[in-house]
Amino acid sequence: xxxxxxxxxxxxxxxxxxxxxxxxxxxxxxxxxxxxxxxxxxxxxxxxxxx
Numbered sequence: 001x002x003x004x005x006x007x008x009x010x011x012x013x014x015x016x017x018x019x020x021x022x023x024x025x026x027x028x029x030x031x032x033x034x035x036x037x038x039x040x041x042x043x044x045x046x047x048x049x050x051x
Contacts, residue, residue, distance in 0.1 A: 004029045005051040008041040012048065 001014040017025040021039055023032060037044050
C-alpha cells in the first residue's frame with residue numbers, strides 16, 4: 001500500500017495506521033474517515049499526495 005504525505009511533512013503509512021486517532025494499522029488511505037485530519041497540522045486528507 002502506498003504512503004501519503006501532507007504538505008507539512010507528515011507521512012501516513014497504511015501499515016502503521018494512526019492508532020492515536022482511531023485508525024487501525026492496515027487501513028488504506030482511501031478508507032480513512034472523511035473527518036480524519038493530519039495529526040501534526042490538522043489539514044484534511046484532500047491536501048495529501050502520494051509519497
